Amino acid sequence: MTRAAPRKTKPALSQRFQALDMLATLVAVVDPAGHVQFVNNALEDAIGLSRRSITGVPLTDWFTAPELLQNALQGASENEYAVIRYDAHLKRLNHEPLSVHVVLAQSDVPGELVVELLPLEQQARQEREERLIDQAQANKELIRNLAHEIKNPLGGIRGAAQLLQMELDSRELVEYTQVIIHEADRLQTLVDRLLAPHRRAQVVxxxxxxxxxxxxxxxxxxxxxxxxxxxxxxxxxxxxxxxxxxxxxxxxxxxxxxxxxxxxxxxxxxxxxxxxxxxxxxxxxxxxxxxxxxxxxxxxxxxxxxxxxxxxxxxxxxxxxxxxxxxxxxxxxxxxxxxxxxxxxxxxxxxxxxxxxxxxxx
CATH class of the missing domain: 3.30.565.10 (Histidine kinase-like ATPase, C-terminal domain)
Incomplete structure (x- = not known):
């Protein structure tokens, strides 16, 4: 008698959506009627309730204008839209409502919809941080390239000034070559400072x-x-x-x-x-x-x-x-x-x- 192969069970929601807990944005997975199947840690923190308390509750209950989300859910369920976006206000325990940008899309699993909530203040902050990071990367490349372009001719200028100084008898003319050498050294110090963070390995x-x-x-x-x-x-x-x-x-x-x-x-x-x-x-x-x-x-x-x-x-x-x-x-x-x-x-x-x-x- 052969034993039947064990039936593959559908992984628990908490396991399937575990990666969502790593996201900074607020995410909920709901059924077509809007009942919560899963919320990530960020949304738990924002609302002020545990995942267990929120699961099974209509997500529309947590919006000041629930009809907007209800209409969006209906449109997504009927395949009228692939992705729906709008601004709304999320209710929070013991806090003022949070202004959010709502992004609603169908999951790759039938009967599931993913609701992503981007706090407008956080979105502005993220954009500012992205600008800082991009700016720092651009600065890094600019500094590195500019410093190398300056460094090579600078050595030649200093060397030429030293050779010229050796051929001069006039004290007044020697003072001019010393100015060239001094300014070349000053620029060399500046270039070294520009390149310092990229030359030295971290000592951890x-x-x-x-x-x-x-x-x-x-x-x-x-x-x-x-x-x-x-x-x-x-x-x-x-x-x-x-x-x-x-x-x-x-x-x-x-x-x-x-x-x-x-x-x-x-x-x-x-x-x-x-x-x-x-x-x-x-x-x-x-x-x-x-x-x-x-x-x-x-x-x-x-x-x-x-x-x-x-x-x-x-x-x-x-x-x-x-x-x-x-x-x-x-x-x-x-x-x-x-x-x-x-x-x-x-x-x-x-x-x-x-x-x-x-x-x-x-």
């Missing part, structure tokens, strides 16, 4: 972000010993993570140094303040990815703010808001943080400038 080890902040604090106070108050606001529960300690010190130092220079008038008045604030963020999204935990380090000053004319360009190379600045500090800081899969954002207004470093945690 365990990093305590508060040790990084304390090192930067000591350096800033050594340069500005009077008139500047540096405030620590640390979350000591933040775990260590793998990274390049020296790169992160340089990134934070570049931001803090810029802030201290922007505070020169307040330092003279004796009321300048610089704040290092560390926090842990859970289920945070940046750089198109969702992370369970992330370090959020703020460097906040009470200075005049970033000038309006360069607000959108502060991470561009050679853009500086002060006389004598190289315009490389923030560019290098962004590069170092991105090498840790992170991102730097800036929010500035007169009296308060906040640079926020986001770095994923294990």
């Amino acid at each position: 080890g365990d990093v305590n972000i508060h040790e990084v902040c304390e090192r930067v604090r000591a350096l800033i106070l050594a340069e500005f010993p009077r008139g500047l108050k540096v405030v620590r606001d640390y979350d000591i529960s933040i775990p260590e993570f793998r990274g390049d300690r020296e790169q992160l010190i340089q990134a934070v130092l570049n931001i803090a140094h810029n802030a201290a220079h922007a505070l020169k008038d307040r330092i003279a008045a004796g009321d300048a303040e610089l704040v290092f604030r560390s926090r842990v963020q859970r289920q945070v999204t940046f750089g198109k990815r969702r992370y369970r935990l992330a370090l959020e380090l703020h460097v906040i000053d009470n200075g005049p703010g970033v000038p309006d004319e360069i607000k959108d360009r502060i991470f561009y190379p050679l853009v500086s808001g002060r006389d004598g600045g190289s315009g490389l500090g923030l560019t290098l800081a962004q590069t170092f943080v991105q090498q840790h899969h992170g991102l730097i954002e800036c929010d500035s207004e007169p009296g308060r400038t906040d640079f926020k470093l986001l770095i994923p945690l294990p």
Whole structure:
């Protein structure tokens, strides 16, 4: 007697849709009548209820204008549209409704529809982050190519000036060749700084972000010993993570140094303040990815703010808001943080400038 082959069972919904929990956007899978079959973690967090509580409930109950979703479900079920998009407001427990962009599409499984909700504020933030990432990548290529183009003829100019100087008897003419050599060396130093982040391999080890902040604090106070108050606001529960300690010190130092220079008038008045604030963020999204935990380090000053004319360009190379600045500090800081899969954002207004470093945690 032969034994019948075991019948293949349909995988559980939670297993089939497990990948949806990795998405930053809010996603629900519903039947043609709109009853919830599955919601991902992001939608759970947004509504404020567990997956178990939401499953089986009409998704339309969670919208301020349920008839819009009902009409969309009907149109999708009757194959009138492949994809339906519209703006709506999602209800949330103990919070104001959330403005979302709704995208409704048929699943590849008959009788299933996928509803994706893109928070409009989050969508704008993601677009801003994408611009920062694209900008940093473009800066990286521009800097690398430009530096190499400058470096080769620069060596020739310096060498020619040295040879010429050896043939000159006039002291006045020698001074001219020394100017050429000095300026060539200055440009060489600038080129080396531009290429530095791309030349040196990361030295990865365990990093305590508060040790990084304390090192930067000591350096800033050594340069500005009077008139500047540096405030620590640390979350000591933040775990260590793998990274390049020296790169992160340089990134934070570049931001803090810029802030201290922007505070020169307040330092003279004796009321300048610089704040290092560390926090842990859970289920945070940046750089198109969702992370369970992330370090959020703020460097906040009470200075005049970033000038309006360069607000959108502060991470561009050679853009500086002060006389004598190289315009490389923030560019290098962004590069170092991105090498840790992170991102730097800036929010500035007169009296308060906040640079926020986001770095994923294990």
